[in-house]
Amino acid sequence: MADYLINVFLDDAKLKKIEAAGLADKVVTLSGKKAVQVEMSAKEHKKLVKGFPDLSFDASNACALPPEAEDKLFNIVTDMKTLDVMKFAIMKLYNPLAGKAPRSAQR
Numbered sequence: 691m692a693d694y695l696i697n698v699f700l701d702d703a704k705l706k707k708i709e710a711a712g713l714a715d716k717v718v719t720l721s722g723k724k725a726v727q728v729e730m731s732a733k734e735h736k737k738l739v740k741g742f743p744d745l746s747f748d749a750s751n752a753c754a755l756p757p758e759a760e761d762k763l764f765n766i767v768t769d770m771k772t773l774d775v776m777k778f779a780i781m782k783l784y785n786p787l788a789g790k791a792p793r794s795a796q797r
Contacts, residue, residue, distance in 0.1 A: 692729030695752040696738075696776075698764050700724045707764075711771045727752065728763060730776040741784040759783050 697720060700708060705724055708717060716726050730738065739745055747753045755763060766779045 693732045693751065694730045694735040694747065695750065696728040696730060696763065697725045697752050697754045698728060698760055698767070699754065700726065704764060707768045711768045713767070713771065713773065716773055726767065726773060728767065728773050728776060728779075730780075734776045734780050737780055737784045755783070 698704075699720075700717065700723075705717070708714060708726060713726065717724050718727060719725070742756060742759065745753045745755070754760065762782055763775070763779055766775050766782065767773060770778070
């Protein structure tokens with residue numbers, strides 16, 4: 691079992707893409723909505739919270755990403771045809787340099 695989960699909620703179009711990717715057996719129902727749950731480690735969780743400080747986790751250590759990030763994660767899941775994508779996806783979702791001014795080289 692993963693340390694943390696990301697819930698990716700599915701509308702009809704997303705559900706069809708999940709089914710086409712061969713992941714229909716991974717769909718769960720959460721609060722009456724269809725979703726897939728992407729597992730992440732504590733280390734990935736730490737990076738994600740740095741990138742998205744407003745994330746809130748429920749009692750089962752699950753969260754939902756902001757819409758733009760959720761769309762990126764969904765596309766990675768459907769392209770790779772697996773839910774085991776966080777090692778790759780974290781690079782796309784977490785930008786450690788966001789909001790920092792570029793430094794000039796020291797001489």
